[in-house]
Amino acid sequence: LWRYLFNREFGPINAVxxxxxxxxxxxxxxxxWALFSLVIISVWGGAVSTIIYVAGLQNIPEELLEAAKIDGxxxxxxxxxVTVPMLTPTIFFNVVTGxxxxxQFFVPAFIMTEGGPARATYFYNLN
Numbered sequence: 001l002w003r004y005l006f007n008r009e010f011g012p013i014n015a016v017x018x019x020x021x022x023x024x025x026x027x028x029x030x031x032x033w034a035l036f037s038l039v040i041i042s043v044w045g046g047a048v049s050t051i052i053y054v055a056g057l058q059n060i061p062e063e064l065l066e067a068a069k070i071d072g073x074x075x076x077x078x079x080x081x082v083t084v085p086m087l088t089p090t091i092f093f094n095v096v097t098g099x100x101x102x103x104q105f106f107v108p109a110f111i112m113t114e115g116g117p118a119r120a121t122y123f124y125n126l127n
Contacts, residue, residue: 006037031117049094056090
């Protein structure tokens, strides 16, 4: 999917750019753009973590925040002493899956660029 999106000749990203008068780069063939295309893929995957954090925030009982507010806690204190402790399982889950995802990112990067033009996307385990 990503190879299709970043394709120089018929990829939709370059098609959109050319529709507004911008010449699209050679995403996977240029040493300057190959690593940037992998960054775009990583940022796209970060949305999953955001959704998990939102779900964790919605799971915090409103009564706890209200009780802290009634007890005189400021917004920063409510965040530090109520929100963060209640989000601890969510934070732990996102950290673990993030580390696992970082180790697994080798595969899509290697499939897309095979080390990239002029070794621009080589990882340490390829050397």
